[in-house]
Amino acid sequence: MFRIGFGSDTHRLEEGRRLILGGVRIESDFGAVGHSDADALLHAVTDAIFGALALGDIGSHFSDIDEKWINADSLVFLAEALRLMKERGFSVVNVDSIINLEKPKLRSHIDKIRENLARNLEIEIDCVSVKAKTGEKVDAVGNRQAIKTEAVVLLQKIITE
Numbered sequence: 001m002f003r004i005g006f007g008s009d010t011h012r013l014e015e016g017r018r019l020i021l022g023g024v025r026i027e028s029d030f031g032a033v034g035h036s037d038a039d040a041l042l043h044a045v046t047d048a049i050f051g052a053l054a055l056g057d058i059g060s061h062f063s064d065i066d067e068k069w070i071n072a073d074s075l076v077f078l079a080e081a082l083r084l085m086k087e088r089g090f091s092v093v094n095v096d097s098i099i100n101l102e103k104p105k106l107r108s109h110i111d112k113i114r115e116n117l118a119r120n121l122e123i124e125i126d127c128v129s130v131k132a133k134t135g136e137k138v139d140a141v142g143n144r145q146a147i148k149t150e151a152v153v154l155l156q157k158i159i160t161e
């Protein structure tokens, strides 16, 4: 039995903020603004897992007005989604994702991000795809005002009742 999930996320960019993607710190003059550590890739992947399980979205599990999550490590959100997934007998088959960011170029960071995601999702690195696109200098992404991410996950039921 398979379930598919889709997630997306947007964060405003600001000079001097940290940029963390998939749990990996990226050297950048502009970083993402958010309640937690603003890891837009982890948020999209977490949202996709909640989506596959029809368990709402990341905001319904982790309120952005709850002080508990200020500067929170987004791996905590992913871990909770994975806990609920396992409770229902599912495991992750593969993930495909897109990071829309004008600068910096992410090519040299992609494999580290994939490796970190794979470890946390407990799957092989060749089951984790992370693609980076620029905004072609137009709209919020192209003007370095925002980072946008999208992710699709496939889950497979491993425990049969």
Ligand SMILES: [Zn+2]
Binding pocket: 009, 010, 011, 034, 038, 039, 040, 043
């Ligand atoms: Zn987010």
